[in-house]
Amino acid sequence: MIRSIQRHSSCIIEFWIFSVAYTKYYYCFRHTDTTANQFHHTTSHGGQCYHSSGDANFENQSCTCYRHGITTNFCFERMAARIAWRRTMGVSAVCGWTYCDAIRLDDEASRFRESLRDLRPRYEELDARWDYRNISSRLSTIIWPENIDDEQDVPILKRDLNACKIKSGKGWVKACGDIQFRLAMALLCLQHKDEAVSEGTGLMNELADEGHGDGQCGFGICLNDRSGTDDNSHRAIGYWQKAVEQHDHLHALYELGVSYYTDESIDDSKAADLFKRAALRGHQSAMYMYADCLFHGVGVDMDRAKGLYWYMQSGEKGHRSARAAVLALLEQEMQKEVENNR
Numbered sequence: 001m002i003r004s005i006q007r008h009s010s011c012i013i014e015f016w017i018f019s020v021a022y023t024k025y026y027y028c029f030r031h032t033d034t035t036a037n038q039f040h041h042t043t044s045h046g047g048q049c050y051h052s053s054g055d056a057n058f059e060n061q062s063c064t065c066y067r068h069g070i071t072t073n074f075c076f077e078r079m080a081a082r083i084a085w086r087r088t089m090g091v092s093a094v095c096g097w098t099y100c101d102a103i104r105l106d107d108e109a110s111r112f113r114e115s116l117r118d119l120r121p122r123y124e125e126l127d128a129r130w131d132y133r134n135i136s137s138r139l140s141t142i143i144w145p146e147n148i149d150d151e152q153d154v155p156i157l158k159r160d161l162n163a164c165k166i167k168s169g170k171g172w173v174k175a176c177g178d179i180q181f182r183l184a185m186a187l188l189c190l191q192h193k194d195e196a197v198s199e200g201t202g203l204m205n206e207l208a209d210e211g212h213g214d215g216q217c218g219f220g221i222c223l224n225d226r227s228g229t230d231d232n233s234h235r236a237i238g239y240w241q242k243a244v245e246q247h248d249h250l251h252a253l254y255e256l257g258v259s260y261y262t263d264e265s266i267d268d269s270k271a272a273d274l275f276k277r278a279a280l281r282g283h284q285s286a287m288y289m290y291a292d293c294l295f296h297g298v299g300v301d302m303d304r305a306k307g308l309y310w311y312m313q314s315g316e317k318g319h320r321s322a323r324a325a326v327l328a329l330l331e332q333e334m335q336k337e338v339e340n341n342r
Contacts, residue, residue: 112304116333119308123330130315130323143285144251145214149186154196157183177212184218208239213247216240220255233259244274253278254286261289261298272299279310287314288322 149157161183164176180203187200201222207215220239223232237259243252257274260266272293278286287310293299295307308329314322 108303108305112308115305115308116329119312119326120330120333123327123334126315126323126330127327130327143283144217145181145185148189149182151186151190154183154186157186173207173210173212177207177210177215180207181212181214181218184215188218188222208242211242211246213243213249213252216243216247217249217252217255220252224255224259250278250281250283253281254283254289257286257289268293268299270299279313282317284314284317284319284322287311287317288319291322291325 157179161176161179164179165172168175184200184203184207187196187203190196190200201219204215204219204222208219216239220236220243223236223239226232237256240249240252240256240259243249244256253274257271257278260271260274261268272290275286275290275293279290291307291310291314293307294303294310296302308326311322311326311329315326
């Protein structure tokens with residue numbers, strides 16, 4: 001049951017609205033007779049209002065319904081098999097409104113429960129296919145870059161990079177940048193060899209300063225991973241910002257989002273926006289973080305139904321925490337069903 005109150009100067013209208021969520025209807029109420037205080041309604045399919053009261057004075061063109069509750073002349077959308085309403089307070093004869101603010105009647109909790117119920121039949125299939133508890137079934141947690149050369153490839157990459165730089169001269173970054181990035185990543189992954197890690201960091205720094213997108217993102221990670229100072233973190237953010245601004249770099253969007261998310265001095269909406277941008281382009285960890293923002297209302301309006309959707313998208317790409325979140329939510333829903341049936 002939803003209670004809504006609209007106030008326009010001396011005009012006060014109060015409705016009690018009861019609904020059953022099965023079929024989508026669109027309703028638009030417009031006050032057309034201030035003396036008799038009568039209301040006429042239209043039913044809309046697809047967002048366009050159609051007059052159903054038979055009142056010749058009803059101006060359909062000024063009463064447009066939209067799918068998301070953004071309205072003029074008091075339109076709203078409601079998921080309902082039936083909708084019954086009664087006016088509990090009259091409209092002042094001097095009101096004569098021409099516009100009422102949008103009323104969004106979407107019930108966040110109801111939509112979330114409906115999403116869980118829709119997903120519930122897939123629990124056994126997801127649990128078996130994802131099998132996230134089985135260590136041997138887990139996918140790699142390395143999400144960027146997708147492919148990293150092995151230690152045995154390092155000598156070959158060094159030879160190819162040297163030959164490319166000699167051939168390319170001053171334009172080496174465009175021609176050889178990707179080879180140098182592959183070499184730098186391979187060296188950085190040799191964590192047991194300090195000299196290799198130092199060499200890889202230097203190669204990545206050179207690439208970043210030359211404006212190479214992967215190099216900017218990679219060197220930002222190098223800086224951020226160093227135990228140490230706030231200066232390194234600020235420098236990392238600077239390189240990620242350059243990668244995003246200059247190259248719209250996908251993983252840099254995610255890294256920058258994480259840095260904003262963990263910084264209490266930065267508006268959470270900036271982090272949520274970065275996660276969304278990366279999620280829409282298929283970044284599995286950004287999908288998970290955007291889902292988390294939606295689920296808890298961090299930087300965005302809370303929308304757990306959408307959050308569940310993005311948990312699912314991330315889980316299907318192999319994100320372990322997303323899979324765990326979806327299965328845990330479904331298990332909670334099943335437990336509630338058991339308790340309700342007792």
